Amino acid sequence: MGFSQTLDRFYNRHWSGKRAKRLAQILADHLPPCTTLLDAGCGKGDLAFHLSLCAPHTAISACDTVDRFQYKNHLNFVHQTQNDRLPFADNSFDVVTLNFVLHHTDDYLPLLAEAKRVSRRHVVIMDHTHHNIVEYLILCAIDIPGNIPAGIYTPFNYKTPAQWTDIFAKAALAVRSFQKGICWMPAFLKPIFVRKMHFVAVLEK
Numbered sequence: 001m002g003f004s005q006t007l008d009r010f011y012n013r014h015w016s017g018k019r020a021k022r023l024a025q026i027l028a029d030h031l032p033p034c035t036t037l038l039d040a041g042c043g044k045g046d047l048a049f050h051l052s053l054c055a056p057h058t059a060i061s062a063c064d065t066v067d068r069f070q071y072k073n074h075l076n077f078v079h080q081t082q083n084d085r086l087p088f089a090d091n092s093f094d095v096v097t098l099n100f101v102l103h104h105t106d107d108y109l110p111l112l113a114e115a116k117r118v119s120r121r122h123v124v125i126m127d128h129t130h131h132n133i134v135e136y137l138i139l140c141a142i143d144i145p146g147n148i149p150a151g152i153y154t155p156f157n158y159k160t161p162a163q164w165t166d167i168f169a170k171a172a173l174a175v176r177s178f179q180k181g182i183c184w185m186p187a188f189l190k191p192i193f194v195r196k197m198h199f200v201a202v203l204e205k
């Protein structure tokens, strides 16, 4: 087995489930009241699945350009065939979430505009941010194990808080909250890998 496969197996066995469970709780704590939610760029679906356990009264759908969703018996999954076109009509969901998706695109605005289009009111984003080159490099290191071995396009396209603010303004989305410092890692990793580099933002049309 090659290094890449070993890393992928290690990540899936020891990390991704715990990460999804913790992040789902953080997301649930920040969600505006909603009965329908789309998790766009859901990946394998661990986060969407755990979110459905934390928010049992919300009907959760999921989509991704890659069809590797593992919860088709539990949640509605739609395979997205175009990068910048979510396969849903305008205003289909109360909330659309983009969790650690935008930094896997070269230009955030087209996908953010799509999230806004299919949402009736809110777009909720969990993603990375950095304040200096050291944090940028730490984010690169965090992104490699979960993405490169799985073949996910990873351009290391992280934004500073000011750049995020500018992107939200260009998308004409009002920022209702922007909380940095969310943490899904064990406490001993927090000083190095968490700092203020992960956030959850609630945006409104």
Ligand SMILES: C[S@@+](CC[C@H](N)C(=O)[O-])C[C@H]1O[C@@H](n2cnc3c(N)ncnc32)[C@H](O)[C@@H]1O
Pocket (backbone or CB within 6 Å): 040, 041, 042, 043, 044, 046, 047, 063, 064, 065, 066, 080, 082, 083, 084, 098, 099, 100, 101, 104, 105, 111, 147, 152
């Ligand atoms: C790091 S994974 C995050 C998966 C999941 N949201 C999570 O946090 O566990 C990034 C995902 O974004 C998806 N993605 C990238 N560009 C996308 C696009 N334009 N539209 C939809 N999904 C996209 C990738 O296929 C990948 O599954």
